[in-house]
Amino acid sequence: MNSKQDLKPNNQHIIRWGIIGVGNVTEVKSGPAFYKVPNSELKAVMRRDAEKAADYARRHGIARWYSNGSDLINDPEVDAVYIATPPDSHASYAIEAMRAGKSVYVEKPMAxxxxxxxxxxxxxxxTGQALYVAYYRRTLPAFLKAKELIESGAIGKPLLVNIKLYKEAAERNQKPQEMHWHVFPEIAGAGHFFDLASHQLDYLDFVFGKITEVKGSAVNQSGLYPAEDTVTGTWKHESGVVGNGSWCFVVDKSSTEDFIQIVGEKGEISLPCFSHGNLTLKTQSGTEEFYFENPEHISQNLVHQVVNELLGKGVCVSTGESAARTSWVLDEMVRDYYKSQ
Structure with missing residues (x-):
């Protein structure tokens, strides 16, 4: 750690954070939220590369930096830990932090x-320590509007959900050593499916309740990397809504797709999950478009909820319990593929 700057003691009205893993995801999407949300301070950051940890701390105005996760976890000036490492270390860091008396906010997928x-x-x-997971779409305006429309009866009784997510393969022009960890199951759990479909399936859990039945089929069509690259699945929510989805991460640019379609007895809602476009409502009265802007730091609304709950002033909508349900669904969809490997 490079700084001996004294930090003011916690007055019980501020949550003091440490981040483990200050990589790209923490530059804009999440990291600044921890020092911009009211009653929240970012006290320390960690990255195994000490030079990069120091650089992040300097650029973001953070007093302390570490190159060892345990040192950050045991910093007495840190009340709660945000774990932004790849999934293969989520569980170990989260468990260590909770056993050290720290609440935890962990990137998705949960593990x-x-x-x-x-x-x-x-x-x-x-330990009695709180555990939250970064499924921030539960707090974004377009996704909240879709939930509001469904609950207000705008499309009548919800019947079914369709998901399509088709993306180009950046790996087509890469050597294995150049590929991102997302396509190596020993690090990510599976492939891009776990990283991206987790957001979609978690959001549906938020809207329609937990998924109680799931079947899936996963294959590797391209041979570009070890993980599956194509998945199809069907499921049923406890509310009775049924769903089906298809995900492919090796299509041509002309075939890219990104949408969630929610069909009810009196209409339908559709919205993209990752391009953050418009929400479309279709009913007998016609078609209506809704436009939304996301926060500059897209995790900020959820981080605000986490801080408020830790201070006893609110409830966070994305917990370890809800995120674990999503991980169960993901596992079930690819189970047969990995059994055969």
Whole structure:
């Protein structure tokens, strides 16, 4: 750690954060939220590359930096820890932090597999430390509007959900050593499906309740990398809504797709999950478009909820319990593929 600057003691009205893993995701999407949200301060950051950790701290005006996760976790000036590493270390860091008396906010997916999620939940229960997961679409305006329209009866009784997500393969022109960790199951749990479909399926859990039945089929069509690259699945929510989805990460640019379609007895709602476009409502009265702007730091609304709940002033909508349900669904969809490997 490079700074001996004294930090003011916690007055019980401020949550003091440490971040483990200040990579690209923390530059704009999430990191600044921890020092911009009211009653929240970012006290320390960690990255295994000490030079990069120091650079991040300097650029973001953070007093302390570390190159070892345990040192940050045991910093007495840190009340809560945001874990923004790849999934293979989510469980170990989260468990260490909770056992050290720190609340935890962890990137999604919650862990590589549901079994790791269950272990994290058990430690949260044992220690009494809160556990949150970064499924921030539960707090974004377009997704909240879709939920509001459904609950107000705008499309009548919800019947079914369709998901399509088709993306080009950046890996087509890469050597294995150049590929992102997202396509290596030993790090990510599976492939791009776990990283991206997790957002969609978690949001549907938020709107329609937990998924109680799921079937999936996963294959590797391209041979570009070890993980699956194409997945199809069907599921049923406890509310009775049924869903089907298809995900492919090796299509041509002309075939790219990104939408969630929610069909009811009196109409339908559709919105993209990742391009953050418009929400479309179709009913007998016609078609209506809604336009929204996301926060500059897209995780900020959710981080605000986490801080408020830790201070006893609100409730956070994305918890370890809800995120673990999503990990169970992901596991079930690709289970047969990995059994055969």
């Amino acid at each position: 590589r597999h549901y079994d790791e999620c269950r272990e994290m939940l058990e430690v949260s229960k044992q």
